[in-house]
Amino acid sequence: MSGYAIGVDIGGTNTKVVLINEEGRIHLRDSFVTPKGSQALDIVNTIIEETRVFYDRALSAGFDIEGVGFAVPQFCEGKDAVQRQTNNMQSLEGFPMYPPLRDAFGTSITIINDVSAAGVGEFRFGCGRNHERMLLMAIGTGVCTSFVTREYGLLRYSWDGCGDTGMIIVDPFGNVECSCGGRGCLEPLVSGPGIRRRALFEIERGKSTLLAKIKTEKGDLEARNVTEAASAGDLVARDIMDQVGFYLGVALTSYLHIFRPDVIVLAGGVAQAGDVLLEPARRTMNRLASRWYLDRFSGIELSALGMEGQAIGVASLILSPG
Ligand SMILES: [Zn+2]
Structure with a gap:
């Protein structure tokens, strides 16, 4: 039927x-x-x-x-x-x-x-279709993760998800405060609001960047402007995305070791940045991760279902x- x-x-x-x-x-x-x-x-x-x-x-x-x-x-x-x-x-x-x-x-x-739902959809009909174990990370206003395996289905552990994974510490010596009250969490460093805050900081410091022009013209700035400027070759925007990709790569390396996915899928607004985000994240994972895990890992992909x-x-x- x-x-x-x-x-x-x-x-x-x-x-x-x-x-x-x-x-x-x-x-x-x-x-x-x-x-x-x-x-x-x-x-x-x-x-x-x-x-x-x-x-x-x-x-x-x-x-x-x-x-x-x-x-x-x-x-x-x-x-x-x-x-x-x-x-x-x-x-x-x-x-x-x-x-x-x-x-x-x-x-x-x-x-x-919703991120658990996205994980199920992606595993069944998208990038996870031909894999056994998939981790999906959604990066937008916040950061949230879901994990699905062919053997056990969706991991439902804490509040119907796999924990508050945006709160993994990636910058223990940093000062960026997180909405959870802690410091050094992934979320405020790679989320849309985090990217916007960093861009505004660079503009205030007087850096020569396309972002300053966009902010003057529009009266404000969104994370999307930063990812687009980075793709267009703006050096300041590129530096910001390099750092975002680095922190993302640090977090994904830990998740690779903890969950052992065969594939990691990125979803959400910030993930649409594409290569300017993926490239530094991949580079960081290749440098930090255990070779044993990397050999069994097919890579980071962008969500197929969007x-x-x-x-x-x-x-x-x-x-x-x-
Ligand atoms: Zn936090």
């Missing part, structure tokens, strides 16, 4: 909805602006209404829907999927997502952290739990 499932990826800005089959092929897709507000239940009710419209559309098109999966941008605790560390959707902090979604769509729903990986992954968990 070949059924279909709906995946809803609730993002900080937009929510994506897809209908997929067992091969991960998208048959219908839509998106809407993620509702904002101070009341968690109001936000969730609006998401339910929008999802219901998509659900009815798929039903009337004749698709046999087996369930709905929800990928959320924060960690989930326990069977009620209580939201934890809700950085970009703070009104959801402590809110149990499962009860209202179950009441709306029945017990054939699943709720999972921004739809989360919705595809969580929908696929409905059709085939793992």
Whole structure:
């Protein structure tokens, strides 16, 4: 029997909805602006209404829907999927997502952290397809990781993920403070806000860079401007990305030793930087990692599913739990 499932990826800005089959092929897709507000239940009710419209559309098109999966941008605790560390959707902090979604769509729903969902999608239908063990790291506003193996499926260890992996220490002598309260963590050094902060610092120091011109013209600067300037050959932007890639390589070397993936996949906005990020990360791993691990490692790749990986992954968990 070949059924279909709906995946809803609730993002900080937009929510994506897809209908997929067992091969991960998208048959219908839509998106809407993620509702904002101070009341968690109001936000969730609006998401339910929008999802219901998509659900009815798929039903009337004749698709046999087996369930709905929800990928959320924060960690989930326990069977009620209580939201934890809700950085970009703070009104959801402590809110149990499962009860209202179950009441709306029945017990054939699943709720999972979005990076775990992206990992499942990528492992089944993307870069992990031909591998046994895959680590996916999403680098955007924050840093989060998921780990999937063919033998055991998705690692669900801490708050439905594999721990707070952006908090691995890569700069023990540095002074950059992290949102967790510690110092030397990976996240503030390689995330979008971290790259932006470093670029603003270089502009303030009076460095000659294309970034200063962009900031003057736009009145502000985004991490994306830095990665684009680096790709265009701007030396200051390139230095920043070299350092970001170095810290990333330090972290990935540790993850290579701890998890022993055959492939590491990078996803999220910052990963779109491509070679200016990958090249220094690869160079650092080649210098620091154990040869034994490197010989069994195929390398770092960019996500094949891109921004739809989360919705595809969580929908696929409905059709085939793992
Ligand atoms: Zn931290």
